[in-house]
Amino acid sequence: MTVRVRFAPSPTGFMHLGNARTALFNWLYARHMGGQFILRIEDTDRERHTEAAVQVIYDSLKWMGLNWDGPVLRQSERLAIYHEVAQKLIDEGKAYRCNCTREELEAKKEAMKETANHACYDGTCREKNLGPDCGTHVVRFKMPKEGESTFEDMIQGTITKNYKDLDDFIMVRSDGMPTYQFAVVVDDLALQITHVIRGADHIDNTHCQIALYHALGKEPPRFAHAPRIDGLSKRKGSPSVEYYREALGLLPEGLNNYIARLGWSHGDDEIFSMQELIEKFDICDVNRANGEFDEEKLKWVNEQQLRLVPIEEIADHTLERYEKAGIKVEKGEWLYKLLEMMRKRAHSLNEIVSDSLFIWNAPQTYDEASVSKHFNADTPALLEDLANAIQNITDWSETAIEAAFNEIAANRSLKMGKVAQPARTAIVGIAQSPGIYEVVWFVGKDETVRRLHKAAEFIKNR
């Protein structure tokens, strides 16, 4: 039997990192097993469900590289089926209508909290056999009263619960919409889902759902409940995928790698390509305890990925960012060479772009600390000599540029730092950049010469 898993988010308007990991685990398991990964949108009820919110899910998944198989299932389009199944269960005496009002329920629940240790529905309508004409009503599932419910979770192991602690949960609301609890089972059955991989907050629900499967005469799928990710909600903006893509400028491989390793591991391995993740991931290897989110490590993992992915991909991710910065670049050898230079030292895609803008934009001002450290009365002459040496270069290569620098340093008996740092400050605006020869090469001969003279003037006029 081929593995069929699904990711079933409700469109809340942003992709929470916990959800993203659930999606990743499902996707990895499907790809690892040669199975299928289905996307389902849980949009029963809820005013907040907008198309924009649905689009966020698509965008996040696409960016992460988690492609889904087949059409997307929308719960809102399946109301007839839910009603049909509900009716069948009522006819078989496995579900019943309940016309208790919310107020009555509320009161009973309060009363029960005083006397009993749990607050289940008291079963007022359970044996009434109410017909469709009983007024405003919901449909409840008739939960077994005796014994216990047990299942083997692929991550958590054996999980047991007494039926007496389980409720006659509502399957169909009074407005006719199915509840999550009910719709999941109907849909997972329709989609022939074999493995349900989701967050651990659904563990208790699982017993209800398994009871439903049995009532429908079906075998439940296998369940795997992944632990939660802690430490996200306190940080502003950071729980969503968009934040890591935009504000932090991460590579999807970086986020995926980190998120996969949070709660899952493969020996001492830390860095995985997507392909390696698919090969090595197994849902059984996921840990049981909650994990604490650590942005520092995320950044480090991302840095490693920044050095590993194909340079063309780095280009794809930076093109738009350059455009936003007002720079027009095209994919090609020159850009790849630039990105190779930048990726070795950058921590994010954003940094690759922002730290390389000096190539197009001459410094408007000079960093104060760099100025006081590297500019002095002798500097103008030095920079002008250097400008002349560079002006005389005939073959524009890094070797030639290096030779020019060496010549200046030798003539003046200066250590290279005494030449390179003032030059760097003059050309970049700050005394921090990639190797100075590379920098000069990218800035270009004429522009370098211009900037050197300009800085010399600046120092003289101070």
Next chain:
RNA sequence: GUCCCUGUCGUCUAGAGGCCUAGGACAUCGGCCUUUCACGCCGACGACACGAGUUCGAAUCUCGUCGGGGACGCCA
């Protein structure tokens, strides 16, 4: 309150009774490299929650205690 799950360095984890004086990674601290920043390299610090068992032997098995998380919606 009731129920469910969970507990190895600050954090992510390796570990499936002897290989563990507990390994790796991030962070931190120190050093090296170097024309700067960063990278990289080397080193240091640092944990089996606690208490009883079982066993020749326990981080690994059992029970209890304490701690952490979750569920108790006509939300998903």
